[in-house]
Amino acid sequence: MTPGARVAAAIGVLDVILAGEAAEKALTGWARGARYAGSKDRAAVRDHVFQALRCKRSYACLGGAMTGRGLMLGALRDAGESVLPLFSGDGHAPAPLSVDEATGGRAPETDGERLDLPDWLLPLFRDTLGKRAEAAALALRGRAPLMLRVNVRRATRDEAIALLAEDGLAADPVSIAPMALRLDEGARGVANSRAFREGVVELQDGSSQAAMAALDLTGAGRVLDYCAGGGGKVLALAARADAAFFAHDAAPRRMADLPARAARAGVRVQLLENAREAAPYDLVLCDAPCSGSGTWRRNPDAKWRLSAERLAELGRTQGDILDQAQAMVASHGRLAYATCSVFHAENEAQSDHFMARHPGWREILRRRWPIGAQGDGFYLWVAERR
Structure with missing residues (x-):
């Protein structure tokens, strides 16, 4: 799939979600009907969809509409990427922008739009987190880290790092928990790694490990x-x-x-x-x-x-x-x-x-x-x- 075709697929999935379907079900339905899509294509579409959902309100503002098309347009504008090559109408890319789309959109104005939260949740965040509320909401707009837990019954942390490296996975020790590792790339290769197959590492969030x-x-x-x-x-x-x-x-x-x-x-x-x-x-x-x-x-x-x-x-x-x-x-x-x-x-x-x-x-x-x-x-x- 071309980059434009991936954006078009994400638009279609987002429209299904906005109509009331759960995100995972909508993505599964699209994948079943898109046999031509390879694993990298499916991963890219999933990434587009999840990022658009993380920032749904602000992207809708930037894109000018609470639609799949508006969200993806907002995502591209937020990232500073060129819109016209992806909304070209060529092949399976989305249709070119209308005049209203090309000239529309605005910056997020309210706290709910800026922080990408439903308005009714803003008081709960503030009452609980106080001065940290905004930082927490903004953190939810980005991707979560991929964390691994080293199983001390199988290996030390250094041994686990070396074993992951054999499969091209670069893991770094972090301070949140004694056996925690963070992967910045290669997340989808973990399940096929020897370290995972042999029980040396498990996928587990850092805070959960620490607790x-x-x-x-x-x-x-x-x-x-x-x-x-x-x-x-x-x-x-x-x-x-x-x-x-x-x-x-x-x-x-x-x-x-x-x-x-x-x-x-x-x-x-x-x-x-x-x-x-x-x-x-x-x-x-x-x-x-x-x-x-x-x-x-x-x-x-x-x-x-x-x-x-x-x-x-x-x-x-x-x-x-x-x-x-x-x-x-x-x-x-x-x-x-x-x-x-x-x-x-x-x-x-x-x-x-x-x-x-x-x-x-x-x-x-x-x-x-x-x-x-x-x-x-x-x-x-x-x-x-x-």
């Missing part, structure tokens, strides 16, 4: 990841200690790949349909469902789909999960609560409400990681049963 490294596993003979999902966090914990590790998820299908991932990593994780039957545990981790606002660089569609009603529903779910999990913690055991949200309502407020409901607990850790060059926005809270 798991901050959990004290001393004396924790039995550890439950209560909202395990794909299992990345329980694998990070299992790499650090010799203990009995268990994983549970309300939707068990999310854990389908976990046995194979654990085997590749050289650890054992037992999957549970009913976590209560194997209780008590010395540590229960609740990586609760949340808005994902700290990760909107990776899933920008979610930024525009979140509603106040959905945020309130998530808050009730988070409280219920904590109430369920605390009953499975052993005497003097610990309960850990984590989200990839930046909002106070999903983080500190949940911790405070739990302590008010359950006075038999002692808080021992409360920490945030900001959206940054080494990781997403993340929150961790730990309490100990008295």
Whole structure:
């Protein structure tokens, strides 16, 4: 595909998303109908679409319309790229600009347009983050870093770097977590690398790694990841200690790949349909469902789909999960609560409400990681049963 054809494909996908389709579903639908598109073409179209979604409001201003065509026109203007060669109408490129398109568009004016946030979310960002709110919103306009976690059961960090280099992947150590590496290029080659196939590295965000490294596993003979999902966090914990590790998820299908991932990593994780039957545990981790606002660089569609009603529903779910999990913690055991949200309502407020409901607990850790060059926005809270 030519660069113009890739832009045209992105325009079509964006129009489908703007009509109400989820981004991943829209991209999958396009790919199935575009058998001619190679892997680089699909990756380029995906990059166009995701960047346009990250900056949807500001690009619509610059492009003069909240349409796929307007968003891509705004993206090119924002990047300072020449528009006419891509909107040429030649081959499969988009049709040439109309007079209104060529002369239209304006700079973003309101805070919501400039920061690429829905207006109703601006107060939540400001109330939670204060002076850091604008920096957080602007960080969500760019791509997230690609972070790897070195599995200490397989290799040292230096050995992992050398092994990745054999496959042409340049990884650099970073400070956010002890075993964290960052890749600036070659992201799509990780899954085919020897380091990945042999369990030396796993894909895991830097803040998530840091949070798991901050959990004290001393004396924790039995550890439950209560909202395990794909299992990345329980694998990070299992790499650090010799203990009995268990994983549970309300939707068990999310854990389908976990046995194979654990085997590749050289650890054992037992999957549970009913976590209560194997209780008590010395540590229960609740990586609760949340808005994902700290990760909107990776899933920008979610930024525009979140509603106040959905945020309130998530808050009730988070409280219920904590109430369920605390009953499975052993005497003097610990309960850990984590989200990839930046909002106070999903983080500190949940911790405070739990302590008010359950006075038999002692808080021992409360920490945030900001959206940054080494990781997403993340929150961790730990309490100990008295």
